[in-house]
Amino acid sequence: MEPFTSKYKIIDDSIIELRNKDICIKYITKYVDDIFAIVKTKDVEEILKIFNQQHTKVQFTLEKEIDNKIAFLDIEIHKSENKLKTNWYTNSVASSRMINFNSNYPWALKKNTAINFITKVYSLSDPEFIEDNRAKIKNIVFKNAYPSGVIETLITTAINKMKCNNNITINKNNTKTYTGVAYIPNLTDNKTLGKIIKNNNICYAHKPHNTIRNIYTKSKGKINNEQLHNVVYEISCKGNEGESCNKIYIGTTKRALGTRINEHKLDAKNKKNTTALAQHLATNNHTADFANARILDVENRTRKRMTLEGLRIQQNICKAMNYKEDVDNISCAYATAITHNV
Template sequence: MDDLLDNTFMSLKENFNIDIKFIVKYVDDIFAIIKRNDADIILKTLNEYHPKLQFTMESENNLRIPFLDVMIHRKSNAILLDWYSKPTSSGRLINYLSSQPLKYKINTARNLIHKVLTISHQQFRDTNIKKINKILVSNNYPHHLIQSLIKQKTSEINNEIKRVPDTKTPNDNKRYYSVTYIPRFYQQFNDDINTNNLNVTLAYRSNCTLSSIFTKTKTPLPPQQQSNVVYEITCKGSKNENCNKVYIGTTKRALGVRLSEHEADIKKNKQSTALAQHIQDSGHTADLANVKILDKERREKARFTIESLRILQKREKTINKKEDTDDIAAAYMLCL
């Protein structure tokens, strides 16, 4: 976007003698003060930068125009700002009756009040206070709490209280922990921390999330398309002999690719793996169609460790080579 604007400004200046006096940008949203006659030329120049980047333009209506969370009013030679929310906004916040720490709910209300009242000019304050009340009441916030928080903020604004910058150096030894929120018990945690002067901050999380309510709607990948896995292949034996031994391996690539390599090694009588060697020596058949995924792990070293642990776990049935487990202690099987 910065490169686009730099090139556009240069082109407008050189080709059309257009100089934009004021412009601000947030990601791909742009607000600019321009002459009406230059609007079409500016829009065309922006859209010529790249065929896949096409802008739309919105002009002021009744001397006002929205930009992000702000409604910009043009009054004589001055600009007044007001809080703006889209008509589709639900106004949904953390509900006051939800199972969350009280301080989270209070901070949610305080942040909304701070944003609305600091954005907007004083002449819009009364209207916006009514909007704040409506939003917080619809989220079950008590009337007395709403009025108290609004009074605190308006008092700050009216008295022009300026906060003294915090000159304290951050404490690098401070520790942060995420813990499950349990009503009636979380306050005891905080009291114990404060009483013992522990340099700890707790962030509370809820176990009752949307993912725990709704079933998974995404279609799972078939085993052959999954990657970063530890897998198990069973030997089917032969017509006259049952085997049921297993080979355990791991792959970073799609499992189907690795199985194709196992199949090719067996057909070409290669002994590159313990599985191929076992099939050739015994005349058995590997059940490549019913491979089983034991674990998934993106980190390569951790995945190799899990593979070794799985081999140890089934050491009486595996056909893997002994050196596959030389670098792992059997005590770590408790981790599985």
Template sequence: MVIIQKSDLDSFTAHLNSIHDAIKFTIEHELNNRIAMLDTLITRAPNASLDTELQQRSLSICGYTKWAWNTPHSKKVSPKPKRRTDNPPKGHITLPYVQGVSEAINRTIRQAGMTVHSKPANIIRSMLVSPKDKPQKLERTGSIYQIKCGDCPSTYVGQSERALSKRISEHKRESSPVGAHMKSHKHSFDPKEVHILDTEQRWYQRGVKESIYIATNNPDPNQDRGRHRLPKTYGRLLESHRSISQDRSRVSSTANVYQQSQQLKKRTRMSHENV
């Protein structure tokens, strides 16, 4: 609700509607010096003061009892706090909600004595703000990345606040774990094959993500486990993640073996028919 000179109303509305194409405002004018706002009737008095009528709406929706209105200045007796019989939580953690994933993670965290709060991953801002053109991979900043050796299964996980191309060039030095691996084994890697695992501009959160990816992938050349020391709670989550990944891998392998056996039977049957 806005109180404004009538002569400025049209220009002000035009200004609001020019900010973004996806957001358009409509106007509702006062009628007989009255206008409703959020279930509250607002009346403009002759002396320019504002009167509100909220009591009836509060009685019907909010559930206030009559004594709350009839005796507003009487001393209220606060109820005695209930004794808590359960153990207080060890801490609180807020995670973005992802359907089908958050439920299992939340159960594991609660078993460790933590209280979990979920927040939506998609907000109005992310839906309304027009995204910028995506930068080239090697020009991205705030990246958690993975380098794969071109001659062996070894991998390296790191993070960088700067452009990824500058960080990759530093890994060619012998002082880098990647450079030392390449020199000692006479291996090489292609900077274009560097894989971005995640993007995080915030310094602390980026360090946490780097430590999680190191603990999950267990890369060989890494000389440390990241700059952030993960709490023990993460151990159970990572173990559960590995178990799920291994189960999916076994299911995929079983399906491949089954398909190969069916193809072999088909070829054998066809050869017998030709004979």
């Protein structure tokens, strides 16, 4: 199995190798799986070759500029007179869907969705493309059932909002509380809530009634504790018929908890001294409450899980039956920083 290599490391290693070959990348930026770079035309194929040599399972494809323009994410970059201009870009299969004007959402939400869309288009577009994009905006918003007069108002509002953005000052001393409110016409609309909520430090936003979580049932059942991996667990001692016992055993396992408990059961049955639990049960003729084993922590990282085990033992030092060496390197000062997950 080949070791995992991040794309950032692949890019860094490729750039170093390219520099050694006197190939210069004038500009490069990355977003998720997309990379935009400015290079000399004669170096393109060699750059692609070096990028694809770094890892056999990470291979790049190439898209060159056509007619002095190329798309990257939501923008189309134009090269004109040794300058770069940007234009809002959307591919031919884009659905152009947004919250429909006739949908049962508060007007504030529909309005802000449209304004944010308009603001995005304007902010990504060079002045030379504004008029063409204005027509595209009108067409898309109209397809979502917004009346023509409303569309013009939304465009004007978006433009004015962009002009005012630089003049907005934020008072950092105001502590605001944010909450979500289900939208019910004439009950939780802005006008009604404005009369009820008089505190300016309480901000609310409407949220829909129906969500995917409400529509669909859970496809998976809850995982049984015994199926969980990478856990710190606790097993109590039940004593015997004539003697109660309040001792507990704290352990950790990378495997399924049920597998580790079965091993404890087998050790107890055969009266082995493989663990402090098995030794305690064999010496005192006690029985353990395996059926009610409790998970204290879930942690995938081995070293951190081992530390948590030591802290849990230290936290219960008066009744833990674990060996002394289990907490030799654990300071009791840290035990108060964790709590039981009941």
